[in-house]
Amino acid sequence: MIESDSDRIRAGTGNEPAKLARPGGWMGNNVRVRFAPSPTGYLHIGGVRTALFNWLYARHHNGVFILRIEDTDRERSTEEAIHAIIDGMSWLGLNWDEGPFRQVDRLARYNEESERLLSEGKAYKCYCTPKELEERRKVALERKEVPKYDRRCLTLTPSERQACEARGLRPVTRFHCSDEGVTVINDIVKGEVIFENKNLDDFVMLRADGIPTYNFAVVVDDHDMRISHVIRGDDHLSNTPRQVLLYQALGYSTPEFAHLPMILGPDRTRLSKRHGATAIEAYRDEGYLPRALINYLALLGWGYEDQTLFTKDELIQKFSLEGVGKSPAVFDPAKLEWMNGVYIREFSVEELAELIKHFLRNAGLPLEMYEEAWYRKLAEITQERLTKLSDIVGLSDFFFHRVQYETGAVQKVLKKEGVPEVLEKAVEILSDNALEFYSYEIEKRLRGLVEEMGLKAKLVFQPIRVAITGRTVSPPLFETIELLGRDATLERLGEAIHLLELADG
RNA sequence: GGCGCGUUCGUCUAGUGGCCUAGGACACCGCCCUCUCAAGGCGGAGAUCACGGGUUCGAGUCCCGUACGCGCUACCA
Numbered sequence: 085m086i087e088s089d090s091d092r093i094r095a096g097t098g099n100e101p102a103k104l105a106r107p108g109g110w111m112g113n114n115v116r117v118r119f120a121p122s123p124t125g126y127l128h129i130g131g132v133r134t135a136l137f138n139w140l141y142a143r144h145h146n147g148v149f150i151l152r153i154e155d156t157d158r159e160r161s162t163e164e165a166i167h168a169i170i171d172g173m174s175w176l177g178l179n180w181d182e183g184p185f186r187q188v189d190r191l192a193r194y195n196e197e198s199e200r201l202l203s204e205g206k207a208y209k210c211y212c213t214p215k216e217l218e219e220r221r222k223v224a225l226e227r228k229e230v231p232k233y234d235r236r237c238l239t240l241t242p243s244e245r246q247a248c249e250a251r252g253l254r255p256v257t258r259f260h261c262s263d264e265g266v267t268v269i270n271d272i273v274k275g276e277v278i279f280e281n282k283n284l285d286d287f288v289m290l291r292a293d294g295i296p297t298y299n300f301a302v303v304v305d306d307h308d309m310r311i312s313h314v315i316r317g318d319d320h321l322s323n324t325p326r327q328v329l330l331y332q333a334l335g336y337s338t339p340e341f342a343h344l345p346m347i348l349g350p351d352r353t354r355l356s357k358r359h360g361a362t363a364i365e366a367y368r369d370e371g372y373l374p375r376a377l378i379n380y381l382a383l384l385g386w387g388y389e390d391q392t393l394f395t396k397d398e399l400i401q402k403f404s405l406e407g408v409g410k411s412p413a414v415f416d417p418a419k420l421e422w423m424n425g426v427y428i429r430e431f432s433v434e435e436l437a438e439l440i441k442h443f444l445r446n447a448g449l450p451l452e453m454y455e456e457a458w459y460r461k462l463a464e465i466t467q468e469r470l471t472k473l474s475d476i477v478g479l480s481d482f483f484f485h486r487v488q489y490e491t492g493a494v495q496k497v498l499k500k501e502g503v504p505e506v507l508e509k510a511v512e513i514l515s516d517n518a519l520e521f522y523s524y525e526i527e528k529r530l531r532g533l534v535e536e537m538g539l540k541a542k543l544v545f546q547p548i549r550v551a552i553t554g555r556t557v558s559p560p561l562f563e564t565i566e567l568l569g570r571d572a573t574l575e576r577l578g579e580a581i582h583l584l585e586l587a588d589g
Numbered sequence: 590g591g592c593g594c595g596u597u598c599g600u601c602u603a604g605u606g607g608c609c610u611a612g613g614a615c616a617c618c619g620c621c622c623u624c625u626c627a628a629g630g631c632g633g634a635g636a637u638c639a640c641g642g643g644u645u646c647g648a649g650u651c652c653c654g655u656a657c658g659c660g661c662u663a664c665c666a
Binding site for chain 1: 660665
């Protein structure tokens with residue numbers, strides 16, 4: 085999907101507006117949507133959900149999905165974050181048709197539109213310093229007044245302006261909002277929302293260094309990129325009237341808006357770093373599957389009848405903005421885990437074996453100890469026990485190194501009456517060369533032992549399990565023995581017997 | 590403070606005026622299966638649809654108010 089990150093990122097470079105492909109005219113539709121993250125941190129769950137809804141909407145309508153990096157915050161934007169976004173989207177299979185565009189590459193274009201507004205008297209230069217602004221805001225707040233910019237620079241005379249310039253003050257450009265009337269947003273998910281213009285103030289559209297602020301850049305970009313539907317988090321709803329006013333001032337037609345409800349943490353505040361792993365990479369590293377993440381995230385804010393499991397194609401086919409709910413959703417890791425397990429169980433053993441090896445390798449285990457076929461068997465016996473792929477490590481690391489007894493396992497299982505005898509008999513059985521070392525044969529013989537000793541099966545199998553795995557919980561015993569191999573099994577049994585003798589003496 | 594949005598089982602949701610004595614999924618509990626853990630099967634508990642008023646023959650569904658939560662109110666996005 086990505087030919088070369090750097091090439092892609094440069095796609096919008098130049099002093100001219102980025103070249104934008106024509107809409108997919110052959111289908112006769114013009115749905116063009118975008119995901120526009122700011123690269124100020126990693127790609128998080130909330131962002132992915134927004135990206136996903138945009139992507140689904142585009143794919144459902146055979147439209148165009150655009151990736152745009154909103155990097156106008158020069159302080160906090162990083163190249164690293166841009167790569168994290170690109171990698172994350174690629175990994176999830178949320179492929180984009182145009183971009184990634186970067187706003188820093190389009191500075192000349194914002195400036196051009198800003199000049200136009202300036203010359204039409206719809207915007208003005210403001211020389212107030214951040215410090216002064218901050219001070220006035222504080223005072224207003226103390227007096228319980230609404231902290232609004234007082235427009236003192238709106239009426240600056242040319243000579244006053246010159247005086248400011250002479251003092252070395254670098255102006256920002258403010259958009260002049262009308263106090264009259266109302267701005268109505270017809271939001272696809274929220275419905276009609278009415279804002280009184282008098283509650284808006286003259287916000288900064290171009291900073292002193294010529295870099296646009298969000299509200300301005302987003303409008304120019306969405307227009308230039310001919311975005312038909314702006315689908316984004318509803319934290320942007322309150323900003324929408326400012327943008328609509330800009331659309332009108334610039335003579336642009338407005339797109340459709342669809343504001344998605346937020347994703348919340350368990351404390352019901354917007355999901356963030358504070359809530360633990362929210363970076364998409366963290367989920368990838370823990371062994372969550374893209375299809376599980378996508379399925380789960382699709383259900384956060386959207387639903388389709390009673391269905392909970394969806395393939396990507398079904399999602400594309402069934403998704404609609406009308407099906408998006410209005411209220412925020414709490415992110416539930418437990419349900420994601422369950423769903424991930426469901427998808428893990430759908431893999432063939434060949435597929436799962438490959439995935440599993442990757443995680444074992446990352447854990448530093450010596451993969452070369454075993455052959456291909458061995459890993460397929462491992463996959464087979466662990467498949468229904470995995471909820472995340474990384475679980476494979478804790479479930480099977482004992483195959484790769486000496487037994488480390490789990491705390492309590494020895495006391496609870498091994499140091500019980502009759503255990504040495506059980507283990508010794510097991511050694512006897514398993515060292516019999518007439519025994520073909522396959523789980524089925526092993527099971528037959530060991531069950532014979534159970535019968536012979538007249539014990540409950542558990543009392544025979546649990547000691548053996550602890551002896552060879554060090555744990556009270558493991559994959560099925562007979563398969564585990566087969567996979568461990570005769571030598572290692574006998575060795576471990578022997579060690580356990582020895583351990584018990586020492587304890588006795 | 591102002592403005593905006595939201596409110597159905599613990600969680601995600603179905604529900605668009607009568608089919609709702611409110612359905613499904615996760616989580617939880619019990620039973621079955623069973624060498625452990627899972628997976629699977631069966632069953633259970635869990636929501637006076639935030640609260641209060643209306644409209645209507647009839648409201649979770651429409652209207653108004655209140656409460657609570659969240660968001661915006663930056664030379665962040």
